[in-house]
Amino acid sequence: MSSSLFILDENLELLVSKNIRALPSLSSVLSSFKQCYHDEAPPILSQNDWFFIHLKRDFLHFVSVIHTTDKPNIDLMTILAFLEQFYHLLQEYFEIKVLTKDVILDNVLLVLELMDECIDFGIVQVTDPSIIKDYIRVKVNLPKIKIDNEEWSSSEESSSSSSNSSSSSSSSEYNNRKKGKSKKKKKKKNTKGKNMGKSKLKSIMVNNKENKGINVVETVKETLRNKNDTTKANVDEGLPNDGNDLYINGDIAKTIIMPISWRTKGIHYAKNEFFLDVIERVQYLMDFEKGIIRKNLIHGEIVCRCYLSGMPKLKISINKILNRDAQFLSNSSFHQCVSLDSIKTIEKREEKEDDDTGLQAAADAKELEFVPPDGEFVLCQYELKRHVKDAPMIKLKDFQIKPKLKKFKIQIETKIQTNFKPTNSTSKLNVKIPLTKVFQEYRIDLSKQIRFKSNIGKVVFNLSDDFLLWEIQAMKGHREHNTNKTSQDDNDPDACASMVAEFPLFNQEEYDRLQEEKKTSMNPPPLRTGPRLEELYRQVHDQQIAHVTPRDKLVAIDFEIPYCTCSGLKIEYLKVEEPQLQYQSFPWVRYKTTSDDEYAYIV
């Protein structure tokens, strides 16, 4: 296991270090890391008998150091997996997507404490954010948003006076800051009524819960503070009345070593909701000229957000499992909370099917059963291959570059077609058409008007990066029934979207003539309004001849289709059972298909 851990900033300056094996000099270790690190360095490096395992995330480097004489453990994958998880943990803790140097510097102690909690003598124990959040309740010191001084001072007053509030001996200044933030948050809350339901009214101790109940009907100021607690989730929950960080609920402390290590007892929400999103990303790459499909994959994810009280048991039935989709069963991986026995029984049943003995087992093992962790988690990830003959969700029907040299024009014609249920429609659909090649092969005269025509959506020309962006926001689904109808479909904007862009080509003859005219005629040259594209173009592309990279040959399509899954995956039902509390719960299921980073046609 690692001898020490570092978090470094972009310039490899030390932010946080954790000395696990009591190394004498960390700075020499660090300098050897600096020696061997370079951009694009593989995740494992070695120098002067040290091994460095590092991850670069956002603007930070997470480095773990191992000495060659560290005896038993050379387990790289633990360390890599841990660093990755630790990064996610920090993200969760700070509730921001991109970690920066400042955030880490502001919370050095918290980071150290988290490291302490995650690893015991270098051995990874737990990295589940939702658990650790219950365990370590240090206030996160987030970068301040602009707070006017007035509020600052007033809240300081209140915090030092009110005994009930979060003046828990440690750092009242953090609270001030948060209060300032919570005011903003509240405004947001009001505008988004729906979010209110999600706000966690979670408490750990019973008396604490009662207290909160009172709080709700108290003065505005109090509710505001209460909101603060609830919105900030677990970070400072339970603070209002304990005022003593030392107190740890026995339940929480034991959670980690309990059989169900991902959920604490005594979670309570006023409104019990469960959100389940099925998100599928389609990766598709086709060589348009040759008509060969290079890639056709679906990366699926079932993301859940759980706001349920107590220890609920969920039953989810997925049509793929019901139908025993072999590909799905073998290419999916599940969150640790899903008891793997239930998957196994499904498989066993499959095997038994042949001898017709497992009929009874088949009746009761059609669903996933699990106790969900609190908050957001990924229930399942799967990767499916699509058949070559399965038509893509958005199909490029036609792409042509038609030079009309006689008219000194060049036309780019693009047609796309959708292929999904007509009741659905895209919420986002952008087609990016590269122009680098066109600009290189033809001399395009940008001083004249460029014309775009499309039966749906609008077209934008990006001058600096040489591409056309065709933005079609909503486009209806369509299924091709029989082939002879297609000719009609061409004109129907719902079935087939088409776009023509026309660029003028440079006309030497005309140019000469105009120059000549300019010289001879007494009239002033015609006034031009609007931006001079040709000049802008020249400024951006200073003379250098760009290489045609493979990327410049891709017509990339970026889309999002709600309420629809590409693979046809469907949640048949979703049951929430909590035998003790017996509350009413609201399960929500959503589907969405989006394009992966790579959904493109090579033209």
Add this chain to the structure above:
Amino acid sequence: MSDQKVFARYKANEIVADLQHFGVKKFKSNTTRRKNALRKIIANLMLGNYGEMSLLFSELLKFWQIEDDLEVKRICHEYIRVMGALKPQQAKEALPYIMDDFKSRDEKLQMMALRTLVLVPLREFSEQAFDCIISLVNHKSPPEEVTRTAIYALIDLDEVDHERVLGLSSILHEIIRLQSSSPGVIVASLHTLYSIHEKNSNMESFKLSLELAFSMLELLPDLNEWNKATVLEILTTSVVPQHYLDTHEMIELALPYLQQVNTYVVLNALKFIMYLLNYIDVIKESLAEKLSNSVIALLDKPPELQFLVLRNVILLLLSRESCLLKLDISYFFIEYNDPIYIKDTKLECLYLLANKETLPRILEELEQYATDIDIQMSRKSVRAIGNLAVKLDEDSVHSCVAVLLDLLEFGVDYVAQEIISVFRNILRKYPNNFRTNVTELVKHTEVVQEPESKNAMIWIITQYSDIIPNYLELFRVFSSNIFSETLEVQFSILNSAIKFFVRCPTKETEELCMDLLKGCTDNGNNPDLRDKTFMYWRLLSLTKTSRISNPLTFESLKSVLDGELPLIEMNTKLDPTVLEELELNIGTIVSIYLKPVSHIFRLNKTKLLPSSPILNSNKDLSSGVGSLLPSTGANKNLQNSESESSIKSRKTVMMDDYDKPAEKINQLKGKRKYSSNNPSKLSRKPSTLLRKLSMKRPFS
């Protein structure tokens, strides 16, 4: 106060000023201030400002007594941990406070105290740590969290006092045997025992009885992800199945963990199953499929993890004659946004996956990469094509060569150079198949710039001088400025010139030869070059002088200088014992380097498959999937070259060479020099060489 300010170098007295603000009016604001001061201390420790901070020791001890805030405690403990090694005397003063913390009823504080005791490398501290652990043991129902920490602490304490830890290990054995404690504690005991056994070279490797192994496997669902992985890791090699049934059952139990989200768990499950496959009679088709699927699922991870997985894929591909995994090659196609290290590894996977069926697709991909704008990438892919041509059988070579020739027409310098370099290898393997293409190649003589491709070009010109009409003209391109070349190229030029002369001793070649010999002896600064030149010169002059008394005829000279070259082979396999060891180390650092553990971590034990009545000696016999391809004559050659190359590689452990293919052309670079200078026919039989060269000095 801005927190940015916390993170700056301070002088000790500045912080003292902050700390000593006692008892003024507002107590609350003072605590904050003091706490901030304490934070500054930690920040300064991070910055390495030890000297100043050590002055604060006594101040800090004051706080330890009065404050009971957890954060303050944490800072104090962190301080002791850092300073302990630097100021042992002072650290001892803190010992009673640490013990106070340990005796408190708060579990968190207890754990913190225990960690500090273990982490400070002082005799007194570790003594206390032992006492604490023993007191925990004697405690009736010790808090589980603390127990767990204590058990893990034993690993570190083992370095301090091995005997004492051994005395405690019976307790750990008991915990595992009874299975009555909480799962976390059981895993901790297991881990500690395992680590202690691994650490000490005088102890046998850790073994678990089958019964306990099964109960551990049944415990798996109740564990958190990290513990699951730990258990799976420990079970590899520590449990030895005795019957095929055991193995099957264990695989059955471990199989679901291939579908976890956490990479760590999956790889460990994979390792465990791969280990068990050595003790199995027949491998089910469905199992192989599951393994392959889990590997593919792992490829969809962040790049660093992906890199790790890919390196292990290489290992798995190398491990068996007929690969267990069925991987579609499209997963290994390179994306433009992959980091460079992933690209390299993918390229290597593609190379290993290539066979007759997949070759066309792979070649198509490689050709695309070769025309990429990334120069490194395109070079590497050209090299990969060349290596494929040498690796695969004769049918496939033609398609590889066709692609290379296409690329040659592409007309980019570096691609052409690379192609010439790899073509030499192809010509070495198939000396007569591509004679017609040689003329095409030598058109690019002007292009070559790098030593390696120059060497290759000179070799090609020399070797095929019979079909190149203007070979001398081409050769002069290189020989005319021999002194500006690198040593390697100088050797090649010299060698080729001699060959030309020996082959057809005309006036022209003689002149060329003599010019070079003179030039090298007069102007050559390098002693090696000079020596070599003298050697050639003497050889030549020997034949020239007295013909009668001289045993060295011109023919034998020719066979010495211009002999036949042996065919080259690709060194496709790693040493089987190394492979066995690597397979037991899936996911560790050695799997990245594909080197045996002892090369990288000198003190580590080598893992070996424990023997059992059902251990399969031959890996391929057991695989129900694989077809048994008899490996014929090639094997002999392989072993030869292997022993040679492995000796070489053992001498120098290069740590940074994992961007190069695991299997390499058998030391071609070194060997080429070797074989072209001294014809290999002789080099293989040194006795004949000796006989030929042992000439009697003519009397008089």
